[in-house]
Amino acid sequence: MNLKTKITAICLGIFSLTATAQNDLKLWYDKPASIWNEALPLGNGRLGAMVFGDPAVERLQLNEETIWAGSPNSNAHSKSIKALPIVRRLIFEGKFDEAQDLATQDIMSQTNDGMPYQTFGSVYISFPGHQKYSNYYRDLDISNASAKVKYTINGVEFTREIITAFSDQVIAVKLSASKPGQITCNVFMNSPIDKTLASTEGNQIILSGLGTNFENVKGKVKFQGRLTAKNKGGEISASNGVLSIDKADEVTLYISIATNFKNYQDISGDEIAKSKLYLEQALPKSFDEIKTAHTAYYQKFFNRVALDLGTNENTKKPTNERIRDFSKQFDPELASLYFQFGRYLLISSSQPGGQPANLQGIWNDMVTPPWDSKYTTNINAEMNYWPAQVTNLQEMHEPFLQMAKELSVTGAETAKMMYNANGWVLHHNTDIWRVTAPVDSAASGMWPTGGAWICQDLWERYLYTGDKKYLEEIYPIMKGAADFFLEFMIIDPNTGYLVVVPSSSPENTHAGGTGKATIASGTTMDNQLIFDLFTHVIEASKLVSPDAVYTKKVSDALSKMPPMKIGQYNQLQEWQDDWDNPKDNHRHVSHLYGLYPSNQISPTKTPELFEAAKQSLIYRTDESTGWSMGWKVNLWARLLDGNHAYKLIQDQLHLVTADQRKGGGTYPNMLDAHQPFQIDGNFGCTAGIAEMLMQSQEDAIQLLPALPTVWKDGSIEGLVARGGFVIDMTWKNNKVSTLKIYSKIGGNCRLKVENTLSGSSIKKAKGKNANPLFYDVEVKKPIISDKAKLEKVVLPNYNIYDVNMKAGQTYTFTGK
Secondary structure, three states, X not given: OOHHHOOEEHHHOEEOOOHHHHHHOEEEEOOOOOOXXXXXXXXXOOEEEEEOOOOOEEEEEEEEOOOEXXXXXXXXXXXXXXXXXXXXXXXXXXXXXXXXXXXXXXXXXOOOOOOOEOOOEEEEEEOOOOXXXXXXXXXXXXXXXXXXXXXXXXXXXXEEEEEXXXXXXXXXXXXXXXXXXXXXXXXXXXXXXXXXXXXXXXXXXXXXXEOOOEOOEOOOOEEEEEEEEEXXXXXXXXXXXXXXXXXXXXXXXXXEEEXXXXXXXXXXXXXXXXXXXXXXXXXXXXXXXXXXXXXXXHHXXXXXXXXXXXXXXXXXXXXXXXXXHOOOOOOHHHHHHHHHHHHHHHHHHOOOOOOOOEOOEOOOXXXXXXXXXXXXXXXXXXXXXXXXXXXXXXXXXXXXXXXHHHHHHHHHHHHHHXXXXXXXXXXXXXXXXXXXXXXXXHHHHOOOEHHHHXXXXXXXXXXXXXXXXXXXHHHHHHHHHHHHHHHHOEEOOOOOOEEOOOEEOOOOOOOOOOXXXXXXXXXXXXXXXXXXXXXXXHHHHHHHOOOHHHHHHHHHHXXXXXXOEEOOOOOEOOOOOOOOOOOOOOOOOHHHHXXXXXXXXXXXXXXXXXXXXXXXXXXXXXXXXXXXXXXXXHHHHHOOOHHHHHHHHHHHOOEOOOOOOOOOEEOOOXXXXXXXXXXXXXXXXXXXXXXXXXXXXXXXXXXXXXXXXXXXXXXXXXXXXXXXEEEEEEEEOOEEEEXXXXXXXXXXXXXXXXXXXXXXXXXXXXXXXXXXXXXXXXXXXXEEOOOOOOOOOOOOOOEEEEEEEOOOOEEEEEXX
């Protein structure tokens, strides 16, 4: 990458990539997709398309973010109130299996486990005589969010360009050829949803449908898709749900989809009028006009960040081959592409005013997908938004924040009905209807701490922005979550600590009882989550809603909670009891939440916990499900081990093919393989690469905290640190060489780096960081097993600097 050719708009924190780098931001292939996990994803937040690229029959599998089964409903019930004290007593007596069985029977949802996200269906474009072709090429260009297919038949080059237009809210497909009169095809739509009807209006073909019934909830989401075309030359006709194009020079297809969904409580919209309007507004525009507006909108977000880790000849190979070979060869541009692909996916699946990215983002070809493609809130939904702030995509965070507001409403009904408690509660799953009761069996569903994790995400956004108005807006949500736990938590008679019970360390069985139960009391993750919630609520109250009586109540509860514990195997205990098994390699590493995304575990402030967390992660091993490896990249980055974090990226970029039935990794289209497809692993790795290059969770911005040896030279532009500082940085031989920092809101900027820095207004740091957005926490001293033998944490010698920055100004530094 030629740094001198970059066009930099520093004051806005937006950075353009070089033309060379833009050309390299492509996933490309020399064969059509034969299965869904080879198709390429396009999205505008609301609409999603998977492009297969078959010359003879193109398939565009389509989604609209509000097509879900069922209709507005609540799955809360009151049967749980009688069962709750019995379940607690059984847990305290060590009868975990009985407690779990009773919780499954009487506390889990008695009606439904949430509704599935559903596909719209597919558009098929059939080209007669295109079975035999040569010079095949297809790509996804994430520099402008477009897909292209090219191939040759009898000396004629055929080209397809596809976009899911951000500005015009249609899917546009341009069909062209190198000679006139060559575009002949039939276009139709179908859907695996039973209640659909194909029809024709003039030269428009229409597919109307109704989301399905599911678990006794009636499907009431009405949807309609419309498709028409504009041609240059040739003829167009439509009948019986088929659009026919004969001997055209060029054709643009326009596809609109809409539903009657207005919000989680209201489905009174007019899907027919909306689908007509989208199409009518787009039709006067050419494909190129639509693409120009689409690209401009997309790039104002995407171009804020540029990453250069070096280049080599591997870019000449198809992307699936590069993924296959990543662990065996040095391919720095694939790592950069993978990082940027995660940002692309977030822009494409989460837009302001829409729904948050679900378990599969917005891409799903099924009526009943794995785990219903809902929002799994014991890790996966939160992981989707880990890159939002740090990789300069704060607007993409907004749908998640809106969901939090809605969950605080439905969760208040659930808290009162199920537990006779004030405040609001969220268990491990929700859907578009914002259900909040526990679902599935107690083994996974008896976890009432989802609201605390949601609130951690809300608080983090404040630390990046310093926006007091936003904090005033979210404080009632945070307080409501805290209010629930103030009433729900009780003293464990076996330990004397205030705990969350019944709960679990998500989805992992412990050694208590028969060793087959997950249900427990006061798990480490719960303690960490409630510590963060209570601590943040106290701080937020001081800033926007002072209430000394209330904050004392929260502080008193906090003082009664258990500290973290270090067990006999030098590990951070996952439970109150020393039950951890060193051979347990469970995909969830829930007790390490305190290391990431939280900041409770620190190499300098809590070195024993830091070393114990490291040992726990070693026991868990590296290879796992895709999203688990994504989390581990972040964890090893926080452990300041860049080479191990890079090893996890290598494990994650393991090619998963159709004949591999187990194990995580990455599909040929670069989407995360759990297996099956879950999008969270993509987002986790993007956040993890950012954490390897810059961290700001403690009292300073640490530069290159976990740089792997193989990335000895490189540059990053546009990362955002807490405090609203936008970082541009180049490094050579593993040391910072140049540094530019743009301050959005002003304040003290504390820098932590291994080499020395020089520049205007920089001085050696003294005392505590005066910037309150660098939020420092004090956790209780851990209880350490007599059998534990912890190694001493050895850290590099750091230089720490302070720069008092003014809002809207850029500061430049040189490293030595």
